[in-house]
Amino acid sequence: MCLAIPMQIEAIEGYLARCQAKGVWRDVSLFMMQDEMPKVGDYVMVHVGYAIQTMTEAEARSSWELFDELLCETDVPPEHA
Amino acid sequence: MNEAQVWLEKMRALELPGRVKIMNVCGGHERSITQAGLRGVLPANVELVPGPGCPVCVCPEEDIYQAIQLALVDKVILVAFGDMLRVPVNVPKGEIRSLVEAQAAGADVRPIASPTEARKIALDNPGKPVVFFAAGFETTTAPVAAAIAEGLSDNLSILLSGRLTWPAVAMLLDSGTPGFDALVAPGHVATIMGPEEWQFVVDRHHLPTAVAGFLPESLLAAFYSVLRQFVDGKHFLDNCYLEVAHPSGNPTAQRLLAKTLDVVDANWRGIGIIPNSGYALKPEYAAWDARRIYPDHADPKRRRIGEMPPGCDCAKVVLGKIYPNQCRLYGKACTPRNPVGPCMVSDEGACRIWWSSGVREAETATEQPDF
Ligand code: SF4
Numbered sequence: 001m002c003l004a005i006p007m008q009i010e011a012i013e014g015y016l017a018r019c020q021a022k023g024v025w026r027d028v029s030l031f032m033m034q035d036e037m038p039k040v041g042d043y044v045m046v047h048v049g050y051a052i053q054t055m056t057e058a059e060a061r062s063s064w065e066l067f068d069e070l071l072c073e074t075d076v077p078p079e080h081a
Numbered sequence: 082m083n084e085a086q087v088w089l090e091k092m093r094a095l096e097l098p099g100r101v102k103i104m105n106v107c108g109g110h111e112r113s114i115t116q117a118g119l120r121g122v123l124p125a126n127v128e129l130v131p132g133p134g135c136p137v138c139v140c141p142e143e144d145i146y147q148a149i150q151l152a153l154v155d156k157v158i159l160v161a162f163g164d165m166l167r168v169p170v171n172v173p174k175g176e177i178r179s180l181v182e183a184q185a186a187g188a189d190v191r192p193i194a195s196p197t198e199a200r201k202i203a204l205d206n207p208g209k210p211v212v213f214f215a216a217g218f219e220t221t222t223a224p225v226a227a228a229i230a231e232g233l234s235d236n237l238s239i240l241l242s243g244r245l246t247w248p249a250v251a252m253l254l255d256s257g258t259p260g261f262d263a264l265v266a267p268g269h270v271a272t273i274m275g276p277e278e279w280q281f282v283v284d285r286h287h288l289p290t291a292v293a294g295f296l297p298e299s300l301l302a303a304f305y306s307v308l309r310q311f312v313d314g315k316h317f318l319d320n321c322y323l324e325v326a327h328p329s330g331n332p333t334a335q336r337l338l339a340k341t342l343d344v345v346d347a348n349w350r351g352i353g354i355i356p357n358s359g360y361a362l363k364p365e366y367a368a369w370d371a372r373r374i375y376p377d378h379a380d381p382k383r384r385r386i387g388e389m390p391p392g393c394d395c396a397k398v399v400l401g402k403i404y405p406n407q408c409r410l411y412g413k414a415c416t417p418r419n420p421v422g423p424c425m426v427s428d429e430g431a432c433r434i435w436w437s438s439g440v441r442e443a444e445t446a447t448e449q450p451d452f
Contacts, residue, residue: 003109003428004220004269015231029197031227032334045272045325048162048217049195050224052331053272059324066113066296 004047006060009040019046022064088301093124095305095312100126102260103307104401106246107134107267108429109295115438117297123304130261131434132401133249137164137427139349139399140216140242142387143379146170148214148240149180150378151371152188158206159183160199161214162221163192164427167420171385180214196228203237212371216242220269222342222360223334229341229362233369240371243360244347246270247278252355253400254286260401263289263307265300268322275330276320283316294322341366350423351389351396393422398431405432406443412436413443 007019007028017038019028029050030037036054038044043060044051082090105111111131114120120129133139145168152159159180166180177183184190193199199213215225222243229239246267253259266279271292282290289310293303302321310316320326338360347359362370379386389395393415394408405411405424415421417433424430 003112027197029224029227029231031231032223032331032337034333035331036333045269047220047269048224049197050227052220052223052269052334053325053327055325062296062298 004045004052006043006055006063007046008057008060009038009042009044012038012040017044017051019044019051084298085301088298088305089122092127092301092305092308095124095308097124097126097308097312100128101262101308101311102128102130103263103265103304104130104132104250104259104261105134105265105267105293106132106250107270108427108431108434109269110134110265110267110293110300111431112429112434113295113297113300115434115440117300119297119300119304127304127308129304130401131398131404131431132253132261133246133349133399134267135399135424135427135429135431136217136221136242136244137162137168138395138423138430139244139249139352140165140168140423141348142170142350142389143348144214144216144240144242145180146172146380146383146386147378148212149177149183149188151212151240151375152180152183152190153177153186154378155210155375156188157210157212157375158189158191158202159212159214160191160193160202162216163194164429165214165216166190166192167426168423169390169421171388171390172383196224199237200228200231200233203234207234207236209236211237212240212375213237214240214242214371216244218244218246218267218270219273219338220267223273223331223338226337226341226360227334229366229369230337235368238369238371238374239362241342241360241362243342244349245344245358245360247281248355248358249349249352249400250282252358254282254288259286261288263311264291265303265307266290266292266318268292268294268299268326271320271322271326271330273331273334275328275335276318276326277329280318283318287316289316291319292322292326294325348387349399350387352400390422393424395422395424395430395432398424405435406440408432409443411443412441
């Protein structure tokens with residue numbers, strides 16, 4: 001549940017952002033980013049469907065690598081990623 | 082040399098006076114530590130202790146019982162984060178003891194991954210009451226607060242079991258036997274609340290502290306920082322997750338939390354009440370507060386109310402008093418497929434994380450002498 005993942009924003013409509021991470025798309029709420037609204041192309045750390053902070057592309061990429069390993073090594077897949 | 086090796090070399094060059102215990106308070110940290118095998122590569126006298134980092138593990142047994150009754154008796158659509166569904170309550174054999182068992186018995190229980198899904202389910206089922214049973218630390222409770230502030234439909238209410246992380250650490254420190262010499266503070270809690278929240282560990286308790294991210298390099302940087310502080314005797318709050326955990330945190334998230342929720346004394350399963358460690362909906366939002374809307378199903382005759390399941394040492398695991406494999410049931414009666422306690426159910430539970438990463442040997446349950 002606490003597993004936050006970085007995603008890249010591909011489109012924004014109001015507070016809703018279409019985000020992508022490694023070929024997986026999700027609708028992400030930007031409601032908690034109102035003071036520092038990200039733009040299309042930015043990377044955000046996403047937790048339970050909400051962007052909690054922006055981040056750099058480099059940081060996002062290294063997190064994705066770790067995330068891959070976690071998913072491979074777990075014997076029981078997480079109920080929600 | 083890669084970045085991880087650089088930190089390890091630097092750590093090995095430090096002259097540690099003796100055993101140093103570093104506590105982490107985040108299931109995500111424990112997962113990264115365990116899966117990257119960091120315990121095996123650190124200097125031998127450095128111990129990494131998983132502490133209170135699993136909100137599902139400490140979610141009051143009474144709240145789970147109430148959620149089960151809301152689904153069974155009040156016939157609401159009960160939605161909850163997935164790892165809450167298999168956490169057992171203490172009821173006589175044969176009675177329904179978890180939300181999945183309620184689901185199997187015909188109740189409408191649905192796992193969700195986001196508060197936005199709860200809002201959608203409520204909108205898709207007008208006229209049907211929907212209850213979102215929400216357990217989580219600050220990082221998860223802030224999105225719940227955001228959903229409340231965005232506006233909930235009339236048929237949706239929240240059974241909130243949100244908890245704050247730092248008060249549990251403060252309780253351990255105030256107990257006089259905290260069981261750790263340095264703290265690695267949770268990166269995403271700091272992202273929301275600000276790293277400064279952990280300054281009290283340095284100022285009041287004079288312990289080395291560093292905020293860490295979730296990559297092995299960030300964790301190793303934090304371990305080096307606190308060990309170096311320990312050796313130098315100069316303690317400060319370090320931030321090894323600057324990229325995401327910005328100074329003073331996420332102001333929008335904090336504003337939404339303050340707008341919708343009060344901080345209250347709260348019960349932690351198997352541990353008891355910790356002052357100012359829980360969230361509750363503000364009276365202005367009473368119309369969406371499942372605790373005010375629905376009858377209290379608490380049954381005072383029920384045995385072992387509020388406790389961990391019989392034989393389960395989760396409370397000690399959560400407080401860092403024992404390691405998961407020091408529980409007598411670890412890997413024997415208790416595995417992720419047949420979990421006895423919440424620490425083996427939740428993705429953030431130390432028992433589940435250790436077992437999933439291949440820790441198979443049980444240790445004899447000798448409690449560490451300095452606790
Ligand atoms: S191994 Fe199982 S029974 Fe033992 S503390 Fe962990 S969850 Fe509880």
